[in-house]
Amino acid sequence: MLHPDFLFPAETGARGVARRLYGEVAALPIVSPHGHCDPAWFATDRAFADPASLFVVPDHYVFRMLYSQGVPLEALGIPLADGTPGDAEPREIWRQLASHWHLFRGTPTRLWMEHGFSTLFGIEERLTADNADRLYDLIAGKLQEPAFRPRALFERFNIEALATTESAIDPLPHHRTLRDSGWAGRVITTFRPDAVIDPDFPGFADNLAELSRITGEDTGSWNGYLAALMQRRAYFRSFGATATDHGHPSAATADLPHAEAASLFARVVSGATAAEAELFRAQMLTEMARMSLEDGLVLQIHPGAMRNHNPSVFARYGRDKGADIPTATGYVHALKPLLDRFGNDRRLTVIVFTLDETAYSRELAPLAGHYPALRLGPPWWFFDSPEGMRRFRELTTETAGFANTVGFNDDTRAFCSIPSRHDVARRADCAYLARLVTEHTLDEDEAREVAIDLAYRLAKSAYRL
Amino acid sequence: MLHPDFLFPAETGARGVARRLYGEVAALPIVSPHGHCDPAWFATDRAFADPASLFVVPDHYVFRMLYSQGVPLEALGIPLADGTPGDAEPREIWRQLASHWHLFRGTPTRLWMEHGFSTLFGIEERLTADNADRLYDLIAGKLQEPAFRPRALFERFNIEALATTESAIDPLPHHRTLRDSGWAGRVITTFRPDAVIDPDFPGFADNLAELSRITGEDTGSWNGYLAALMQRRAYFRSFGATATDHGHPSAATADLPHAEAASLFARVVSGATAAEAELFRAQMLTEMARMSLEDGLVLQIHPGAMRNHNPSVFARYGRDKGADIPTATGYVHALKPLLDRFGNDRRLTVIVFTLDETAYSRELAPLAGHYPALRLGPPWWFFDSPEGMRRFRELTTETAGFANTVGFNDDTRAFCSIPSRHDVARRADCAYLARLVTEHTLDEDEAREVAIDLAYRLAKSAYRL
Amino acid sequence: MLHPDFLFPAETGARGVARRLYGEVAALPIVSPHGHCDPAWFATDRAFADPASLFVVPDHYVFRMLYSQGVPLEALGIPLADGTPGDAEPREIWRQLASHWHLFRGTPTRLWMEHGFSTLFGIEERLTADNADRLYDLIAGKLQEPAFRPRALFERFNIEALATTESAIDPLPHHRTLRDSGWAGRVITTFRPDAVIDPDFPGFADNLAELSRITGEDTGSWNGYLAALMQRRAYFRSFGATATDHGHPSAATADLPHAEAASLFARVVSGATAAEAELFRAQMLTEMARMSLEDGLVLQIHPGAMRNHNPSVFARYGRDKGADIPTATGYVHALKPLLDRFGNDRRLTVIVFTLDETAYSRELAPLAGHYPALRLGPPWWFFDSPEGMRRFRELTTETAGFANTVGFNDDTRAFCSIPSRHDVARRADCAYLARLVTEHTLDEDEAREVAIDLAYRLAKSAYRL
Incomplete structure (x- = not known):
């Protein structure tokens, strides 16, 4: 059923190149630096x-x-x-x-x-x-x-590293079990603090209280709150985390003076307006970048989804039921405060994603092709698809090259789809590279290097795995 | 002059597939559910x-x-x-x-x-x-x-159904003539109420007076106005209409409480501000959806053209002189009030078009791939073209599939171009499908089914013809 | 290293067409109507x-x-x-x-x-x-x-005309040297008045003073300022200029009554708000169009770059250091005041560029496919690339055709790259045309005509060279 030329261009010459490139990457280990598998699967191995x-x-x-x-x-x-x-x-x-x-x-x-x-x-x-x-x-x-069983599949899938994503206030029991189990599979966590950073997140006040409880910090004060987050980052790092992840409605960042940030936090804790909530999320991305410079965690920004567009479905079934819809998302002005402060610092890695493909060539590739701290995340969500990947390469490569991208994310909660998702990505990239080779804009030996970068090496280096 | 491989991909394998797919659809009857032919042509047959x-x-x-x-x-x-x-x-x-x-x-x-x-x-x-x-x-x-002659061409063109578009206050004399003529050709009307729904439409007040005259309803009151529209919809249905059509500057919808809507209508009747006019158009789309649930008419929204961009041409030659220009058009927030109310109702069909191709992958495909009531209209106007059709499929299929689209509209006032427009659309779709087949993402037997859907079946089912 | 089929499609038939088309244009002289070479190179020939x-x-x-x-x-x-x-x-x-x-x-x-x-x-x-x-x-x-040496390369490159770009207050010493030198190479200037039109330009007040000094006009008065600009345009024309160029943050135009424009100018001279500066730039584009009708200079608008996005790089290294980033750019409303006034006048040529590719099909092609005065500039800056050129053709041709475009600009300060940039453009256009021919939407004899237009004739006619 799976044709050997699946996703390759039809033209004979290009197909031959694609086959050869794919031959170099098909069997490479899977590096999955961003996803939503349940760590309990591997902890319990049921x-x-x-x-x-x-x-x-x-x-x-x-x-x-x-x-x-x-x-x-x-x-x-x-x-x-x-x-x-x-x-x-x-x-x-x-x-x-x-x-x-x-x-x-x-x-x-x-x-x-x-x-x-x-x-x-x-x-x-x-x-x-x-x-x-x-x-x-x-x-x-x-x-x-x-x-x-999950662990057997993990090994059969040839997964070198798999990152799950947990809330900042998650005690990470399954990762603890995993760490203590002696199993060789590398399943790491990712620090996802939306629940304690986004004032519009359901239960935000309770989440802050829980954050205080588990850290012993006073999360009612700005300094205590920041210390609590720093502590949790260290905790996540102790379970292998190399990255944080942030799912905000927009890519807005801010860089307020300390006193203004503290005062904003005080207002946010006592019930923020929509504008204050947005400004607070914006400020917190810059705070996270600052902390990343200290502890080395890679910062991922996933902006631009309008969550829970369908109120009837949300009321009955809750979040994540297929009713999140992308919106137009700007980056040039939005990221400027963070980049003004940290964008020239090579020690920092900020990986930006988009659900608005118009930003690829107009904003994201030009930004990533200049700022040392910035990298482009792979095509995300609705664009994790052959056409989405082709557009991503065609719209970013000429301005940002390959080295300012970070390989593939499967981003999935469907464990059994991981090998196929990586295979689709590898094939789609080989198809793109095959076109460059047949149009004589890239030599095949170089395309081979790039194919390996895209399938394996860039994910490892960008995510520090 | 018309090459048999017109619009097919050059590569031999894909071309062969395209030929075979096209062979299945080339001779299918034409279903033209949206257009602007003059019904007088068929009524008089001059x-x-x-x-x-x-x-x-x-x-x-x-x-x-x-x-x-x-x-x-x-x-x-x-x-x-x-x-x-x-x-x-x-x-x-x-x-x-x-x-x-x-x-x-x-x-x-x-x-x-x-x-x-x-x-x-x-x-x-x-x-x-x-x-x-x-x-x-x-x-x-x-x-x-x-x-x-028009009727002979209609038959020669193998048109199974042709929808024209008439103003809500049009008495439909030619459709009456047609209905009474005994001619077997199915020429139906479409209910286009812009002239009595859009406060910015030239002659809006006169149009409301005319609407009152022909319905006997008091179009100075909200309830009378709605009743008059409902009556006209029934009149149009008696001449075969299965759909309404709405050409608004934006896709904005609203769902005001009855008293607010009535009060807005009162202001609109006495001269609306630009914001009130926009809100009124928005409210009326939701009213139209409500009526569609009652009478079964499919609701078409054609938003986003800035009409009469060229004041000199408009002053001398009037409307529809090639000076309408697309504008950036948002759907996620705009459609939400209507979808909040009716989007989960499978009995309703709302077909949305766009002149802003950035909405295909970012907004329209994600919305149509979730809401049971929503379908994507084909590429419209400037995008009724081979490249426009290719982009439409590439940007919508992976998220919305084929079943959330509705086949082709020729949308033309150029009667003799109808067969060629449908032929271009069929060929463009076969070319797209041929690529999927040659890249092994769709089997040819399935592509054949899809080709027939796109050329014939989806238009019939979506428009209830 | 340079493969003869560089940039041509892989499929045999299309490649053959591309080769034949390219054979017709490969050796045509280079017309470079917009760029940033240093005229001193040719004046001194060092x-x-x-x-x-x-x-x-x-x-x-x-x-x-x-x-x-x-x-x-x-x-x-x-x-x-x-x-x-x-x-x-x-x-x-x-x-x-x-x-x-x-x-x-x-x-x-x-x-x-x-x-x-x-x-x-x-x-x-x-x-x-x-x-x-x-x-x-x-x-x-x-x-x-x-x-x-520069002049020898100029001749070897087969450059028929090369336009440089100079500030409105540049005395053009090198162009004077060139004019007096007797060298046959046609190196002309372009009138770029941003420094005296954009209130946000560094040194704006000093620039106005300099403009007064070199023209003898009172640049503190609206009429004197306009007369000074008109005088400088004549000066530039005396050094061969056939065009002006305007690099504004947006494409906004305005058409204020004389008294309002004069009053705005007075405010701008004494320190403008951001909104006044934007309005003034907008007004000045329309003034430039008015002057173009008098003196025949082609008006180029290059909008939509956010300049100097990176403050650290700007502070240390200054302008033009790779930190200019495109922003979303609208044209439909922005250009309307200018087009309302002059858009129907065939004697005027306004060439519009974009860094926002979403405008190609949604706004620019529909506008250029209607207004007699409007033409589309070639893909610019980040989009001066094979993929950028392909998207430009695919997104504009069906609505604006070829005749509403103006050929290629190399836009470069890298003199030695000029032949290769033109060669890439010619090859990319031949590749696009080859696809049309192999898909039977354009006959090869016509494609040959179009290829020559795109490589040579359109640049000459649009820029009046």
Whole structure:
């Protein structure tokens, strides 16, 4: 089912180059510096429950498409906002997927899933309503085998390092278990402080209280709050973290004098206006950059999603249900305060992502092609796709080159899709490079070096892994 | 002149796939759910007057290009704003077209016209100043033949359904004639209420008075106004309408409480500020969606054109003279009030178009890939072109799939271009699908299904035809 | 090193067409109507000093990339803001370039430089740390030969006309020398009045004083100021200028009544607010258009760069150090006042550029495809690249055609890159046209005409050369 020339250009010469380049990178270890796998999988190493809970229920790419075409979220087993688990039968969920399989034509979801079906489970036929039950049983059976336990898959996937993402106030119990387990797999955490940095985050006040409780710092004072964050960063670093991650509505940064920042914090703690909340998030990105210079954590900024666009779905099912929608996102003015202060410092690495592709050539590539501290994150979310990757390269390379990019992020909660996502990225990059080679703008020996950079080396160096 | 591989990729394998896919759709009937043909053509079935009035005078694509390169609109027979017909000789207009034919190199206008010349009139040579008179005579002669009357062409074009667009206060005399004529051709109307919904529309107050006159409702009151619109929708439905269409400066929607809406209407009737006019248009889109849930009409939103950018041309020649220019158009915030209220209702179909291609991947595909009520209209106006279609598919498919799009609209007042426009769209889609097949991201049997969907089935289902 | 099929599509048929089209344009003379070469080179005809000062120090494309990856600007010989020359040894600078050569993979800088190395110096090996010294010596030696003097290169490059760009208050000594020299090379100036039009320009008040001094006009009064500008335009025309050029933060234009403009000028002279400065720049574009109608100078607008984004680099090194970053730029509203007044006048030519590619299809092509006075400048700055050129054609041609574009600008201060930049542009356009031919949307004989237009004729006609 997985054609050897999958994603390669049709023209014979370019296809040959793509094949050769891909041959150099296909078997490289996977470096996954940003993602959302559950560390409990590797800590407990329990078998995955069933095909539906592995492939459908946690994957918003999958259920948002089904929902858009009229499949109720109930029928897909989506849990309620209050935590009540969905009560759809896993097999029924799987049948929904199978009977709507045609909806995924032309989408990366289809590519990832068929890639996984084929390479993991040896399935070489298309999912249909007719074979749904048989394939369900086949996968469900395999999942009970020792070879399909999380750690075994981790090793089979040839993952050199996998970063999960945890809230700043998460005690990281699973990472502790992992660290103490003696298992050789490198599963590290990432410091994600949105819950204690974004005044609009649900439960912000409670989160600050919890931050105080676990650090012993007075998070009601600006200095205590900053000390608490610094302490948590150290805690995360002790579980391998090499990066922080920040999901803000915009890329705004600010660099207020200390007294103004303290005063803003005081207002924010007692209930911020929308403008104050935005300014506070902006200030905190610069504070995080300052701390990164001290402790070496790479700073990732993921801006520009309007979260929970659909109030009915949010009320019933809560966050992360496929209703986050990108918005126009500016970087030139937004990042300036942070860059004014730290942008020329080579010791700092700030990785910026976008959901607004217009920023690639107009803003992000020109910025990353100048500031020593700035790097471009790979195409993200809706753009983690063959076309999205092609546009990313075509729109950034001529101005920022390859060295100002950072390799691939799979960014996924779908563990079994990790090899296929990396494979799609490697193939898409080889296809792009093959075009440069056949158009004589890059020599093949250099393209080979670049292919290895993009597949492996840049992620390691940018994320300090 | 029309090469069998017109618009297909050059590479042999992809070209072969494109040919096979196209073979499946080339002869499918034309479904034209959105356009601007004159229903009088089919009601009276009179011969078209001459080549100039068929191909040049009504086609703003044609005369805007000629004007941009210095041909006066007078020389092209454009009528004045007060209705005075242009006094250029049709043959002289045609000569202008012929002597400037090179200006259309690389444009869809050129493709549509040569396609039509070839398939309709058997012309297999390029239009030049030298052959202008001969080709004029050839076309003019054919137009007098019975086979070139509007109804005969309609049948020859294999049109299964053709929607025209009429103002909400149009009495629809030609559609009445058509309905009573016994002719089997399905020519239906579309409910276009801009003239009575947009306070900035010329003659808005008079239009409301006319709306009152023909409905017997008190259009000075909010409730009477809504009832009048509902009545007109029913009238349009009685002439086959399955859709409404709304051409607003932005995609703004609003969902005011009834009392606020009524109060806004009162202000609007007595002369609105720009902000009130915008809010009123926004509110009316949501009212239209509410009515659509009652009567089943599909709601089309065509936002983002700045109308009549050129005041000199507008003063002399009036509206629709090629001086409408797209503007940056946001959808995420703009559509939210309407979607908050009705976006999860599968019984509603809202089809959104754009003149701002940056919205495809950033906003429209993510929205349409989530909301059950939302669909993406095809590439519109300046983007009804091979490159425009390619960008549309590349920028929307990975996130919204094919099923959240609605097939092709020819959107034309140039009747003879309808077959060529649909042919260009079918070929462009087959070319796109051929690439997916040759890159092994879609199997050819599935691509065949999709090609038929895009050429025929989606338009029928989305527009309820 | 320079492959004959450089930049051509890989597919055999398209490659053949591209080769044939390129064969028609490869040897055409170079028309360079917009650039930043130093007229002193041709006035004095002194040998270029060394490879570093020719290829690295003046080229912000080169040093911004090196800087982004950690090479200090000191190490690249960049002079300080106060004019102190850099003290890095030229050979050391060259070694920095050589040892970071891999950073330029996939960038146009790499293409231009290797093209120049090969065609000018016969270098057929890749620059490396190992061969850096040898190639340095080779180039340095050649530069001392008579055949590598500026005038000899100008002739060897087959330049028919080369426009430099000078400030409105520049006395143009080198152009005077050139005019008096009897040398046949056509090196003309361009009138660039930013320094006396933009209130935010460093030294604005002093510049106005200087403008008064050299014209004898009272530049403290609106009428005197306008008369001084008109006088300087005549002076520039006497040195061959056929165009003016305006680098504004936005594309805003205004058309104030005379009294308001005079009053605005009075406020601007005594210290403008940011809004007044913007309005004044806007007004001045319309004044420039008015003067262009009188004296025939073509008006170029280069908007949308945020200058000097990096305050540390600006403080130490001054302007033009690779820290100018594009911003989102609107044209539809911005250009309207100017177009309302002069847009229908065929005697005027306004050439508009953009750093915001989203404007190509949404705004610029629709505007240029309608207004007789408006033309689209070629892809600019970061988009002077193969991908940038491809996007420009794909996003503008279908709406604006070819005739509303103006050929290529090399826009460079790197004299030796001029042939390679024009060659890249010619090849990129032939590649685009080859696709149209192989997809049967343009006949090859017409593509040949278009190729010659794009490479040569349009620049001559649009710039009145």
